Structures are given as C-alpha cells and as structure tokens.
Amino acid sequence: MNDTGSLVTLAPDSSGPAPTGERWIRFAKPARWIAIAGAVGVLAAPFMAWAYRPDALDDVSFWGEPSPLQWFAFALGLLLLGCLVAPFVIKPRPGRRPRRLLAFNRGAKAAASGSLVYFAVASAAIVLELGGLVALEPGAWAGLAGALVATVATRALPEGHDPRLQFLNTPAWGQILGIVGAVALVLFAAAYGLGQDGASTFVTFGVLCGVGVYVAARVGVMGWLSAAAARNRRALVLAAFAVAFLFPMTQDGSDANMSIAVGVLIFAATAMGLNIVVGLAGLLDLGYIAFLGAGAFTAAILSRSAFATLGWSPPFPVVVLISGTVAAILGLIIGSPTLRVSGDYLAIVTLAFGEIFRITMNNLDGVDGPNLTRGSNGIPAIPDLELFGFDFGESHMILGVQIGRFANYYWLMLLVLALIILVFTNLNHSRIGRGWVAIREDERAAEAMGVNVFGLKLLAFAGGAFLAGIAGAVKAHVDVSVTPDQYIFMESAFLVAGIVLGGMGTVGGVLIGASILKLLPEKLRFFEDYRLLMFGVLLVVMMRFRPEGLMPDERRQLEFHADDDELAEEIGENIEAHVIPSLAGAPEPDLKGDDA
Amino acid sequence: MLEVKDLVVAYGRVQAVKGISFSVEEGQIVSLLGTNGAGKTTTLRTISGLIKPVSGEVWLDGERLDGTPAHAIVTRGIAHSPEGRKLFPRMSVEDNLLLGAFTRRDHAGIKQDLDRVYALFPVLGERRQQPSGLFSGGEQQMLAMGRAMMSRPRLLMLDEPSMGLSPIMTQTIMRTIAELRASGTTVLLVEQNAQAALTLSDKGYVLEVGRIMFTDTGEALLRDDRVRRTYLGLDL
Incomplete structure (x- = not known):
C-alpha cells in the first residue's frame, strides 16, 4: 500500500x-x-x-x-x-x-x-x-x-x-x-x-x-x-x-421478541404499501393507517369472535381478500374527489380522512349508528387463525426448536410482506411505475405524454390501500382485539417518518426505516415519554445531513443534491455500471483492480 | 389531416385565442408564427387537450378531437413536445423516451423506435442511463423531440424547438425536422425563429394577439414584406 x-x-x-x-x-x-x-x-x-x-x-x-x-x-x-x-x-x-x-x-x-x-x-x-x-x-x-x-x-x-x-x-x-x-x-x-x-x-x-x-x-x-x-x-x-425465515429459530420458543418482530413486520408491510403512494406516485397520504384499520376491522367483524357483529365468518383467505377490497374501496371513495388536489391539500384531506375513519369506527356502536364495531370497546377475543389444519395459536416443534404463537404469525406476516414487496418491485419497474414516477416529477408533462394522471393516482391510492387492508386482516388476529384507538394519526405519521427515514421509493430503505422506528420504542421502554421528541430530532438531523434517506433511491439522490455535479456524475456512472448490463443483457463491465 | 375551426381559448376572462381556423395536410410541415402572446402555445396546448377551448372545434382525420382528455389524444396519434421541453430531469434518457411511448404496449415496436431515436441522436444513445437534467440545452431538445417521436405520432407538434439553442444546434434540430417529414411524419411547428421555420415549412400562419393575420406558403412568407419587417428584423 x-x-x-x-x-x-x-x-x-x-x-x-x-x-x-x-x-x-x-x-x-x-x-x-x-x-x-x-x-x-x-x-x-x-x-x-x-x-x-x-x-x-x-x-x-x-x-x-x-x-x-x-x-x-x-x-x-x-x-x-x-x-x-x-x-x-x-x-x-x-x-x-x-x-x-x-x-x-x-x-x-x-x-x-x-x-x-x-x-x-x-x-x-x-x-x-x-x-x-x-x-x-x-x-x-x-x-x-x-x-x-x-x-x-x-x-x-x-x-x-x-x-x-x-x-x-x-x-x-x-x-x-x-x-x-x-x-x-x-x-x-x-x-x-x-x-x-x-x-x-x-x-x-x-x-x-x-x-x-x-x-x-x-x-x-x-x-x-x-x-x-x-x-x-x-x-x-x-x-x-x-435469514428472516430462520429468525424465529434463534429465539428458543420465547414469545417476547417474536411479538415485537411481528409488530415490526406488520408496520413494515404497511409502510411498504404506503411507499407505493408516497414513494412512487408522490402523493402524501397522512391518513394511511385508516386502511390498515379498515382491513383489521373487516377481519374482526368476519372472524369467529363471540363479539363479531355480523355472524358470518368465511375462511381466512376469503377474509383477506374482503379486507383488502374494503380498504381499496375506501381508498377509491376518498381518492376520487381528493386526488384532483395535490401537494399540501391532499395531505390535509387525507389527514382528515384518517380522523373521520377513527371517529366513525367509534360511533358504529349501535347508539349513533348500526352496531358494527361495538364502538370504543372494539371487537375483542378474536380467535387464532387456523389455516390448512395449522393452528396459529399453538406451539409447534420444528427441527427441535419450539415455535410459539407469535413465531407462527411472524412467518405468515413474512409471506404477506414478501407478497407486498413483490407487488412493489414489479410495479416499480413496470410501465405503470414509470407513469407514477413521471406524475411525481411533473404532472402536466406526464399528462402530455399520454399518462392518465388521475387514473394512475387512483390506482396507487386503491392499490396501496388494498395492501394495507391485507396486513390489517392479519394484524386483527395477532392483536386478538381491534379497537379504534389503535388507529390514531400518530401511527400514520410514524409510517411516513419510517419511509422518509429509510429512503422514499426503495424497498431496503423503507424496511430499515420502519424497523428502526418500530423497534427502538419497543426495546427502549424508558424512552417512551421522549419518543416523539427523539423522532423529531432524528428527522431534523436526517433532513440536514441525509435528506434522501438512509438507503436512497439513486434518482432521488439527485433531487436533493441537484447542485452537486460531482455526485451527479458519480450517480450517472454508477447507474451505467450497474444497470446497463442487467438491462441490455450485455456482459458485465470489466471492473478489475488497476494492476490487473 | 388536422382541421381547426373557429377556435376560441380563454384563461379566465382573457381570451388568448380569438377564433382561429387553420388546417394541416398529411406529410406537411406547417408553422405557426407570431410574437409573444400571439396564442401559438395556447393553440398547441388546446389541440393536445391540456386546455379546454371555450368554443370551436378540432378535427383529426374526420373525427372530433376537442373534449377528449389529453392522455387519450396521445393514443389518437398526436404527440406534443411542449414549450421549455418539460423533460423529467431526474429520470434517465431511456426512461424519458419510454415515457414518450407510455400509451403503447408493443414491446418490439418500442424497442425498434428506441433504436431509431438513438440512431437519429447518437448523443442520447451514448448517455442513455444518465439523468436528463445533466444534459445541455441542445441535448435536452433532442431528447424532447425523441420522446415525442416515441409515441409514433402521425402529427408531431413542436413548441419552440430552437429556444435557447446555439445557431449550430438550431440547424441540427431543423434538419431533424426535415428528416422526420421525409419519413412520413406530419409536423406542426411553433417558432420564433421565423427564418429557420419558414425555410422548412410548406405552409405558414402568422398570428397576432389571438388572430391569424395572414397565411401563405413558407417560401412566399419568407419573401413577404410584412413578415420580413416584423419577424426577420429587416429594415425595408
């Protein structure tokens, strides 16, 4: 050297x-x-x-x-x-x-x-x-x-x-x-x-x-x-x-960490759904938690709980689809009038929608409206899932390791998360994804290109809501009870914060951001009172030193450092080095040590 | 091919276009000339559906076009390269071009057209994965034209393609327009550079404050005293 x-x-x-x-x-x-x-x-x-x-x-x-x-x-x-x-x-x-x-x-x-x-x-x-x-x-x-x-x-x-x-x-x-x-x-x-x-x-x-x-x-x-x-x-x-699949094996049947891990996965899956709306289409949704709630309430109402209000409980795969659909329909209902406004206005409208959802769930208690959600009591005693004879509430021995209740749900959530990531990456690299990015960059120019701006925005909204609804359906069973006060504005804010922290529009970044935001307060109980303060400080620091997030999307990096020519060149080179061979199927660039 | 009848467009209560009629024939290059505020850009934006007209009609091949949303008009065969290029600066050259082909789903044809654009503008081919925002004005204009071509339009509308470009770059762009016409694309051109535009054009319309003042072939307009005085800056 x-x-x-x-x-x-x-x-x-x-x-x-x-x-x-x-x-x-x-x-x-x-x-x-x-x-x-x-x-x-x-x-x-x-x-x-x-x-x-x-x-x-x-x-x-x-x-x-x-x-x-x-x-x-x-x-x-x-x-x-x-x-x-x-x-x-x-x-x-x-x-x-x-x-x-x-x-x-x-x-x-x-x-x-x-x-x-x-x-x-x-x-x-x-x-x-x-x-x-x-x-x-x-x-x-x-x-x-x-x-x-x-x-x-x-x-x-x-x-x-x-x-x-x-x-x-x-x-x-x-x-x-x-x-x-x-x-x-x-x-x-x-x-x-x-x-x-x-x-x-x-x-x-x-x-x-x-x-x-x-x-x-x-x-x-x-x-x-x-x-x-x-x-x-x-x-x-x-x-x-x-590795994520093997994680429960390291826990020796203990549920303490697995319950946290399931929470992290649910949060991450929801954030990934929101990532489509915020990260790809560039629509700031501050009431996204309502879609998770809609899925959870739908699953709870259709569950075999003694407190379920409909008395109809189809098998879980059907419930998942219904939950997603209910959330997507809510997304369409809120989206069709509001997606014509953009930027700050959209944020305000969605914020209000999140509150309306929570208050509505509180009021569907049989006094102010039909008894659907049992008001602020919510729906407790949701039984554990049973899929194909596999009881999620029971402990199982797998390869000599005790796998507890939360570990079962952890694996289920892992599948859901993998599904959501699959949807996200496929959309991101598709024609539709390109249309979303174009809308995010310049709505008018996108329209001139033949992009159906309104239709695609609505699709992002409804699609994101559908994914959150699916996550919500699982969450209802993990949490055993569903109440309106689980779906407050603060949760929506944390979802957005997780996305911003990790890097908008990326998969890895959002997973990391969501994990950090969910894991830290779980592990550091003493810090609960200062949770908001710490996150505020964290976000301000991030905005100052790394506004593009922990694992930035390369396209995004330019957005925040547009005046940095050196970085721009570097990104251009990086993209060429990594993307071109994979796109064109060309042989990999000759990257050797300089004495080779 | 394109027929505009008594088109009136207003921004609020201000009329920008006050009842103009003109037509573009298949295979022609037609120019709209005029000073700032003459209503040229507004006319193009109305044709491509980005603005709704107050009254008047736009016909394409015997079909009514006005009232159709912008994204549907692209599928009808009109591409609009807007004023100021309106590229997606943080997206790569290739992504920009693919967005131009957004309404198409024939992958083989899109690939073919990509190659055609890269052949026409080799600079773009060399830098296809770079963000377009890093490009010079001329390169950006090439990309804007290439992007408009990607929808395989029958009618290409170019708004001020020479704006802010060096004389050499303007020449390149104009030559490309001529090549496009030769390959069968009809072009509706809006230009401030009347000399360059009229040399190419089969027909020209001269607009002033929202009205068509007069029209003639490109050659005739180049020789017209009124045009020479107003747009070519010749002291007669």
Whole structure:
C-alpha cells in the first residue's frame, strides 16, 4: 500500500480539498505509532473490569474474563490495530502499481473514533446505572484513554486514496458468499441485540453495530458489498428472506421478541404499501393507517369472535381478500374527489380522512349508528387463525426448536410482506411505475405524454390501500382485539417518518426505516415519554445531513443534491455500471483492480 | 389531416385565442408564427387537450378531437413536445423516451423506435442511463423531440424547438425536422425563429394577439414584406 505515512505517497486520486488533518501530515509517522499504542490500550481494556458492580451492562466487573460486550470492544481494537499495521505488512510488489483495494487510514480513523464512541457510551451507561464516576473501574478508563489517544493520533494520518475494492473482479460465488455472510451477520446481530434485556446493553450493542458498519464503509468493504449486491440481486433477496425465515429459530420458543418482530413486520408491510403512494406516485397520504384499520376491522367483524357483529365468518383467505377490497374501496371513495388536489391539500384531506375513519369506527356502536364495531370497546377475543389444519395459536416443534404463537404469525406476516414487496418491485419497474414516477416529477408533462394522471393516482391510492387492508386482516388476529384507538394519526405519521427515514421509493430503505422506528420504542421502554421528541430530532438531523434517506433511491439522490455535479456524475456512472448490463443483457463491465 | 375551426381559448376572462381556423395536410410541415402572446402555445396546448377551448372545434382525420382528455389524444396519434421541453430531469434518457411511448404496449415496436431515436441522436444513445437534467440545452431538445417521436405520432407538434439553442444546434434540430417529414411524419411547428421555420415549412400562419393575420406558403412568407419587417428584423 502506498500510504505508509510518508509525505510523497499521497495518492493522486484522493479527491477534493485536503481535509484539515492533512496539515499534520509530517507527524504521520509518529502519529501511527502513537495510535498503535492507543490501540493496545483498547485491546487491553476488555481484560480488565469496567464496572465496580455486576449489574451494569452484561456484567463487566470481572478481571480477565471479558463479557460479550467486552469481547466486542476487543474486536474493535483488533480492527483498529489491523488498519494501523496493515501498511507495514502489505508492501507494494516491486515494479507494480499498488492495488489500493482498501483505505486502511480511513478505516483506522473510523475504528478509532468508533471505539471512542463505544467506550463513551458504555461508560456513560455504567455511570448512569451504578450512580457516579466511582463505579468506573480501570478497564473503562484504559479503553477510553486508548481510544482517545488513537482518535487524536489518527487525525494526523493522511486521508489516502479511495478504496478500490468494489472494482475488484470477484468470482460470482465469492460475491454470493460475501452477501450470505453479511446477511448472516445481520441475523446474528438482530438475534443478539433483541436478546439483550437491559436497555443500556441494547443501546451499547446498537452503537457497536453502527460503528461496525461505519468502519466497513470507510475501509471499502461496504462498497464492495453493495456492488456485489447490485449484481446478485436474486441472491441478496433469497439470503435476506432465508435469514428472516430462520429468525424465529434463534429465539428458543420465547414469545417476547417474536411479538415485537411481528409488530415490526406488520408496520413494515404497511409502510411498504404506503411507499407505493408516497414513494412512487408522490402523493402524501397522512391518513394511511385508516386502511390498515379498515382491513383489521373487516377481519374482526368476519372472524369467529363471540363479539363479531355480523355472524358470518368465511375462511381466512376469503377474509383477506374482503379486507383488502374494503380498504381499496375506501381508498377509491376518498381518492376520487381528493386526488384532483395535490401537494399540501391532499395531505390535509387525507389527514382528515384518517380522523373521520377513527371517529366513525367509534360511533358504529349501535347508539349513533348500526352496531358494527361495538364502538370504543372494539371487537375483542378474536380467535387464532387456523389455516390448512395449522393452528396459529399453538406451539409447534420444528427441527427441535419450539415455535410459539407469535413465531407462527411472524412467518405468515413474512409471506404477506414478501407478497407486498413483490407487488412493489414489479410495479416499480413496470410501465405503470414509470407513469407514477413521471406524475411525481411533473404532472402536466406526464399528462402530455399520454399518462392518465388521475387514473394512475387512483390506482396507487386503491392499490396501496388494498395492501394495507391485507396486513390489517392479519394484524386483527395477532392483536386478538381491534379497537379504534389503535388507529390514531400518530401511527400514520410514524409510517411516513419510517419511509422518509429509510429512503422514499426503495424497498431496503423503507424496511430499515420502519424497523428502526418500530423497534427502538419497543426495546427502549424508558424512552417512551421522549419518543416523539427523539423522532423529531432524528428527522431534523436526517433532513440536514441525509435528506434522501438512509438507503436512497439513486434518482432521488439527485433531487436533493441537484447542485452537486460531482455526485451527479458519480450517480450517472454508477447507474451505467450497474444497470446497463442487467438491462441490455450485455456482459458485465470489466471492473478489475488497476494492476490487473 | 388536422382541421381547426373557429377556435376560441380563454384563461379566465382573457381570451388568448380569438377564433382561429387553420388546417394541416398529411406529410406537411406547417408553422405557426407570431410574437409573444400571439396564442401559438395556447393553440398547441388546446389541440393536445391540456386546455379546454371555450368554443370551436378540432378535427383529426374526420373525427372530433376537442373534449377528449389529453392522455387519450396521445393514443389518437398526436404527440406534443411542449414549450421549455418539460423533460423529467431526474429520470434517465431511456426512461424519458419510454415515457414518450407510455400509451403503447408493443414491446418490439418500442424497442425498434428506441433504436431509431438513438440512431437519429447518437448523443442520447451514448448517455442513455444518465439523468436528463445533466444534459445541455441542445441535448435536452433532442431528447424532447425523441420522446415525442416515441409515441409514433402521425402529427408531431413542436413548441419552440430552437429556444435557447446555439445557431449550430438550431440547424441540427431543423434538419431533424426535415428528416422526420421525409419519413412520413406530419409536423406542426411553433417558432420564433421565423427564418429557420419558414425555410422548412410548406405552409405558414402568422398570428397576432389571438388572430391569424395572414397565411401563405413558407417560401412566399419568407419573401413577404410584412413578415420580413416584423419577424426577420429587416429594415425595408
């Protein structure tokens, strides 16, 4: 590698103005050694006690016996040390240009500041839980000091070249192996994270995951992974689905996490339906939760509950279709007069519709209208589903693992979500999807192209409502009871927030956004009172630093950074590199390391 | 082919087009000339159904066209490349072109027409996956024309195709229009650049504040003193 710290080898392709750190470049050599010393401190810390008493984090009060969280710190330290030492080990072969696959200096900087954040969060958790700085034992101080030293010292290292790992010509099985590995890692992280009972442990582990992703991105692994994922979409989807399918197996029959997971899936499925309306067609719907509610109420009324008001209970597949249809009809009813207005007006009308739905459900109690929903009591005691002789309420033994009630519903919801994602992606890449995007971009121009603007908007509205109705039908059985106050405006707002957070119009982004928004408050009960405040802050921060969402749609990225020519070019190139071969069936572009 | 009879169009109480009649014959290039506010763009927008006329009729091949919604008019064989191009800047070249073919479902034919556009404008073919917003004005105009061609129109309406373009680019665009006519497309052209438009046109109509002042063949209009004084800036 070229960046052993000397002045001359500053890579020619390190783009942009020199960061402030470059001024300290003459200290690069000593700084590397100082940083290595810091890394040693970080490595030593896990073998010392961090806390005075065992009841903070996952018991970090022992000497010489690191707890899992301490082992993670050790892994971070190894990563940091590896990035710092690598340039000594990997020398450029004589007569050849260096390969520059990984950006070790950037990785070292990221790992150093990441460990600092990790130790800071862990120490803060210990201090808060045990009451005071006295509770901190030498291990925590050693880790903090080591990470701080490393962070400061790595600032003096040159930024170095852009990692080129993503251009490496990897065989297809290697790419798929990488994808499977990454997805398996996600499964492990999810299972481990959800298994943590203490909120502070959960937060600390969450910080670790964030740091890990950040370091991987800076070193260049993420670039390779996303390039591989772009070329092996099917493998990625299969692996992700398989992992999601296996998740209940990691839970040992415990329902605590599975009930949360089902909630996340229902929320994600609903968000994905809304994603058609908001992300593709660009119609801001602030009352979308009403369609979920319509599906849930329809399923409840048609269920075998003793409180169901119609006394007719068809088999569940029929109920699902009816629920979806009822929601879609509601969508048509609300859509046909209101879709002629757009933008803010549509948002206001849909917001009002959401409230009208809730109040109507409250009033269909036999006093103010026909008794359909039993008013604010709702419909309780909805029995568990029984499909093809499979009782969703019972525990089953599958492959020697206990699969509880919520795990059953989890699998059902997984199927529903897969169906919704399938509908979404097919629509997105179809003629209709193109029409929606055109409407979102410029309604008048779309009309001039022959796009039936009103018809397509209505289709988006009704289609999105149908999908929400299906999710609602399952939700009714998962929740056992359906009441109007489950479908308040706040839920609609969170759905929109999840979409914006993840990245409008994408599948992966919306899944991640919805999971974060649903998971955090479930896992962090203490934070419930501040939930809205935190989400508000989160969204403001997002709008400032990453308005296109966590996993942006490439088309969208331009929208928010239209004045950034460099980014525009880059996106153009990326799209060409990834999309053209798949579109035209042409051979893949020759992406080799530059010495190949 | 296209027959416009006593067309009156108003924005609120202001009449932009005050009863004009004209016709476009199959295989011709017909120009509408006039200064700003003459009602040229309004006329095109009315024909393509984006505005509803107050009175008057639009006929295409003996069928009444006015009152038909815009998206249905595209299927009848009229394509409109609007003023200011109105591309979808964040969508790729190819997506823009495919949107032009939105009303069609014959995949083989669409593919064929895509290739035809790329052959006509090689620049577009080279950059087909790039967002159209990154293109220069001339390239955008090519894309706008290509997009309008994608619906395989029998009548192509171009609104100010030379607006904001360099003289060389204007020439390229005009040459393309001539080629389109040669391949059998009828063109209704709105232009401020009267010289360029009339050189090509079989027929020209000169509009002023919503009325047709006079009409003649393109050549004759080029020699007409009134046209030369008003639109060609010649001091006679």
